[in-house]
Amino acid sequence: MNQFLALTSFGIEQLLADELKQLDASDVVQKPEGVYFSSTLENAYLICLRTRLASRVLLAISEPVPIKNKDDLYNAASAITWPNHFSAEKSFAVDFVGKNQAIRDSQFGALTVKDAIVDSFRDQGQVRPNVEKFQPDVRFQARLLRNAVTFYLDFSGRSLFARGYRDNTGAAPIKENLAAAMVIRSGWLNDINQPLIDPMCGSGTLLIEAISMAAGLSPGVDRKYWGFEGWQQHDAELFNSLLESEGQANQQRLTDCDIKVYGFDSDQRVLKTARINAKNAELSDFIEFKPGRAENLVNPFKATGHILFNPPYGERLGSLPELVSTFTELGKLFKQRFLGWHVALITSNIEMLALLKLASHKRYKFKNGPLDCQMALYHIDQAQIERTPEVSISDKDDNAFANRLRKNIKTMKSWLKQHNVNCYRIYDADIPEYNVAVDIYDDHLVIFEYAPPKSIDAKKASERLQEVIYFAPRVLDVSADKVVVKVRAKQKGKNQYQALNKAKKTLVVREYNALLKVNLWDYLDTGLFLDHRKTRQLVAKKSKGKRVLNLFAYTGSVSVQAALAGAEAVTTVDMSKTYLEWAKDNFELNGLRGHKYQFIQADCLAWLAENNQQFDLVFIDPPTFSNSKRMTNTFDVQRDHIETLVMAMKAVAPGGELIFTNNKRNFKMDFDALAAHGLQAKELSAQTLDIDFKRNKHIHNSWSITRQ
Structure with a gap:
């Protein structure tokens, strides 16, 4: 042995x-x-x-x-x-x-x-x-x-779970051995004559494994490589005999198999992959794939059966808003249409399970790749229907957040008619329990979740966020696939600019007569600071016929507004190549071309130290704090604002003006230090807060700096 x-x-x-x-x-x-x-x-x-x-x-x-x-x-x-x-x-x-x-x-x-x-x-x-x-x-x-x-x-060689039938996978692939474990844990194999449905079948792995197990197939028959083939003591004759025998047995078992299972998915491309995979596994005759959304699942069967699925987790793919909506609706659907059925699903987003409003009778812990997951089992019996848990999200017609959102829409209605703007903030933590900001970008919605304080129960905060995600698209009439959710914890330095995903999608929005490119998916910030809308208009009104310098320019939205307003020349300076290219794209969107528009990639403070040009109007919006490796030193706007303003004023021509803004809460201007350098400051913060930011008077502060 x-x-x-x-x-x-x-x-x-x-x-x-x-x-x-x-x-x-x-x-x-x-x-x-x-x-x-x-x-x-x-x-x-x-x-x-x-x-x-x-x-x-x-x-x-x-x-x-x-x-x-x-x-x-x-x-x-x-x-x-x-x-x-x-x-x-x-x-x-x-x-x-x-x-x-x-x-x-x-x-x-x-x-x-x-x-x-x-x-x-x-x-x-x-x-x-x-x-x-x-x-x-x-x-x-x-x-x-x-x-x-x-x-x-x-002995076996790596990846023994790879059966060889998957040419492609869906967006949330699950390994075949985990799929097999799910089939076993679901209990369907105890009575394979019962119906089996996968309402989010993806590339079909769960159903292919289920049929293969029910038929008693040997999954390794089609494997191309075995670890023991290079082993000196390998008995090739014995193995080949066993392989041939198992292959013949598989064919006979397929001939004897009369089971059928059913898979649905809303993505036709994924269904095509599932059909190819089933064909590769020689199981096409036993699996029926149909297009359809899980929330619309119907029950055509007279007998009770099993529902088994692997939904998106909301981490690497899919949309959290879609998941919240889907899980909320599925819980009701199961109780309405699938009485007596067994439901099993796996997820790493455990909080989503609470949205089903069902009591699981068993849970198993697994790992799907690097993700810690739970597989939850439910029996949709009369007790599930009769139990009275807390009210489902979808039943809360008098939800406080939804009501406030409706009120805000009504308040801003006349303002939106008067202004040529399709990107704005509609809600900003108006109700402390719903600690989020909600922004509209044309037909898209961005929900920023502020990190809850430690005193707030994490479970309660999660439930509040789920309510926001559920109601916001419904009240604002935005489809769930156009909703983006981000966590906006307090950031330091360059962290606020770090990439979140790799969607590489962009959207063009309108702000008065300017078109601007935004990216709602890849970064915490979208490429357009909505709270600076009136600041950009202020700069634009002062720009006609003037030489304008935009420092810490980010994606150049201020530069675009200045150029459209008739600036004689606009120089845009930022340290990031990515954002400088973004600024160029914004200029191109608005047909702004020519040598009078300059784009300079540089550390703004280092560039100012060496600059010998002068401008009629300088706009500077530095970060609150930065420790970027490309900067010589760290930067703190409160600590360093006088030194920065004095240096920046050297670039301001006689009679010119510097507009200085920052987002540091409780920023204190050092008037005495300014006066010592022959400068004076006039606060413009109240003038630069538009109607959608009046609720948050500390979101930014703005100043006009001139020589005495």
Whole structure:
């Protein structure tokens, strides 16, 4: 009997142990690192062909050997007769797992074992075998656990869960062995004659695994690579005989199978992928894929059955607003149309489960890739319908947030008619319990969640946010796929500009006679500071026929308004190449071209120190704080504002003016220090707050700086 270790993903270990027992493995022992078992070579081949839950099967080629340091590891590896396991003509690779006080790096451990293997061949007068990291003929693994190392042959080869039928996946791929575990945990296999529906089927993995398991197919039959193929003791004749036998059995089982399952998805492209994957798995006849949204799912079956799905999690894909809406509606739909059915789903966004307003009778923890997930099981019985939990979001017609939003719309109605603006703020934490800002960008909606204080219960804050996400698009008549949700915690330095996603989508909005590009998806800020709308108009009114300088220009919206107002020349300076290119795009959108518009990429303060040009109007909107690596020193607007203004005024021509703004709450202008430099300041903050920011008088402050 040989000793093996089967590896799998977190949460699947117990199921794998049960599966190995069913596959006639002996001495099955589940441990945190995997499942140990004993088997003959023949049955080990069959286990590799038949397992659905293992991600890898390793064959032990040594007993555990205590080690303390590198020399112990080298000696333990040298004690193995490696030519008994592969020939010098074969390439090999070594993986190292684990650490102790002396061996803390996996590469260091793997290199030590590799050296021992190579030296073993040389000591026996053989040619040195080649190392191949990516596609070796044979792969070994050294596992260091509790200061003892055990050496294994990678018997099955990597990614045993890959069945070979997936040419493509949907946006939220799930590994086949996790899909198989979900099918088992759902309970459908206990009665495969019951209907099975996946209302968000994506690329079809759950349904393909379900049919394959129900038919009793061996998933490894079509696998192209096996780790044992380069092993000296591999019995190719035996394995090929078993492979042929399992292949024939699969064909017979497919012939005998008369089960049908059903998958729905709202994305036709994803459904096309699902159909291709099912065809590759030779299971097209057993799965019916149809277009349809989960919220519109109907029940055409007379018998009760199972609903099993893997919805988007709202982390890497999909839209949180769509998820909130979907989960809220699904909970009601299940109770209305699927009485007596069993529902099972997996998610890493555990808070979404509360929106179903259902009581789960079992939950299992899994990992889907790097994400910690829970699989929740529900039985839609009469008790689920009769239980009276807190009212569903969708039933709160008198929701305070929704009512305030309606009131704000009414208040701003006449203002919107008078102004040629389609981007504005409609709500800004008006009600403390709903601590968010809601901005309109043409037909899109951006919800900024302010980080709740520690005194606020996290669960309650999450529920409030879900209400905002549910009601805002409905009250404002915006489709959920055009809603963007962002968390706007207090930021320092360049963090406020760091990318959130990689959507690389843009939208063109209108502000009076200017067209401006915004990106609602990739950054915390969108590329247009809405609270500076009147500030931009103020600069524009002062710009006609003048030379204008815009410092810390960001995406150049102030420069665009100045140019459209008839500025003689506009110079735009910013440290970021990305934002400077964005500014150029904004100029191009408005047909502003020519040599009188200059764009300079530079540290604004360093540029000012060397500048010898003068301008009639200078606009400067520095960050509250910056520690950018591209700046010589850190910058703090309260600490450094006098030095900055004095330096900037050197660029102001006689009779000229400097407009200075910043967003530091409770900013204090040092009038005495200004006067000492022959300068005076007049506050413009009240003049530069438009109607949609009157509720937040401290959002920014503005000043006119001139010479005395």
